[in-house]
Amino acid sequence: MVDSQYNLGLLYQSGSGAPRDLAEAYKWFSIAANAGDSEARASALDLESKLPSAQIARAETQAGAFRPTGAAPTPDNLAYGPSVVAAQKILSRLGYYRGRVDGATSRDLKLAVSAYQRDQGMAATGSLDPATVSRLSVFSR
Numbered sequence: 001m002v003d004s005q006y007n008l009g010l011l012y013q014s015g016s017g018a019p020r021d022l023a024e025a026y027k028w029f030s031i032a033a034n035a036g037d038s039e040a041r042a043s044a045l046d047l048e049s050k051l052p053s054a055q056i057a058r059a060e061t062q063a064g065a066f067r068p069t070g071a072a073p074t075p076d077n078l079a080y081g082p083s084v085v086a087a088q089k090i091l092s093r094l095g096y097y098r099g100r101v102d103g104a105t106s107r108d109l110k111l112a113v114s115a116y117q118r119d120q121g122m123a124a125t126g127s128l129d130p131a132t133v134s135r136l137s138v139f140s141r
Helices: 002-014 022-034 038-048 053-065 084-093 107-119 130-140
Strands: none
Touching: 002 022, 002 038, 022 038, 022 053, 084 107, 084 130, 107 130
16 A cells, blocks of 8 residues: 555654654655655655665665565456466467466466567566456467
């Protein structure tokens, strides 16, 4: 929740509901900025002049390591029709995928999806997005 990450940065920055901690605010602004929030990016840049470089470096390391838990599904892990196993089987039959058919979204599967997308004239994202799944689904009938 990018808005919540930004708001958490605001709370740490102001000391409202949490101890005032500019480094922690910078970390949360950076996390939200990494997710595409331009206001958070501006807030993080504003704090840079108020923090020692060591605190900035530590906060950036923490922000870079941040992985949300219980996050909303991403295009890579949503089921849009055929399961990942079905996509692996279809891509294997078509000669794109040579990995294990185990339902895991591996590097090999992403490469296979990218190659299939490229050959289909689609953006080669490597994600099993709705358009790619739709094209693959014709092979499961």
